[in-house]
Amino acid sequence: MQQLYCESCQRFLADRFVVGSCPVEGCGNDTARGDQCDRCGRLLNSTELIDPRCKVCEGIPIVRDTDHLFLELPLLKEQLEKYIDEASATGSWSQNAVRITDAWLKEGLRPRCITRDLKWGVPVPHEKYKDKVFYVWFDAPIGYISITACYTPEWEKWWKNPENVELYQFMGKDNVPFHTVMFPSALLGTGENWTLMKNISVTEYLNYESGKFSKTKGIGVFGNDAKATNIPADVWRYYLLSNRPEVRFRLN
Ligand SMILES: [Zn+2]
Ligand SMILES: [Zn+2]
Known part of the structure; x- marks a missing residue:
């Protein structure tokens, strides 16, 4: 089969090692991963990505043959x-x-x-x-x-x-x-x-106010924030379980 290969990193780019635009019409996600698009949920093979980039060095990968099961x-x-x-x-x-x-x-x-x-x-x-x-x-x-x-x-x-x-x-x-x-x-x-x-x-994704939780961007409530409020852990557990988003939901 054909797979994406990064010449500067000298390795095949599986799954999370490559990002690119989702090939699904109307999706528009330009950071879909090599195995799945987070926005539309479609499972992908990495060669289907449009304008793929190596996640490690940002370089443009080439297509190479390799044997797989x-x-x-x-x-x-x-x-x-x-x-x-x-x-x-x-x-x-x-x-x-x-x-x-x-x-x-x-x-x-x-x-x-x-x-x-x-x-x-x-x-x-x-x-x-x-x-x-x-x-x-x-x-x-x-x-x-x-x-x-x-x-x-x-x-x-x-x-x-x-x-x-x-x-x-x-x-x-x-x-x-x-x-x-x-x-x-x-x-x-x-x-x-x-x-x-x-x-x-x-469950659906749990959103914070109107956006996604993001540890890197510091958006959301995390374990240390929850602890700093001094609200007892059981109250947090009850709140999260009772609001567990089986339909789309926001944490306010
Ligand atoms: Zn998509
Ligand atoms: Zn690379």
């Missing part, structure tokens, strides 16, 4: 759609989870690259790909299962028991496609009897 989502289409239809009808899915997943299916399933030319990460256990690591959103959800296996040898009672276990997950809206499309596909593709997510509760 892919998750063949088109082959899993039928199974995946059946899972989504059933889980979203019988389980509890927040509206934004349904909307984001539908938009993803409507766009058409494409093979997704699951390896990266990076030094940091989980190495790929295959001779030909031993210098590569897995894409973080391929290996991170496997962690839900492997951390249970670290805790108990009886992990299969939870993760391979869909008849008796109902799985709930909570997340921000930018993580939806990884949990409703990518990870279920990876599990379905094994042909084994995994416990798939049945209920998903998704």
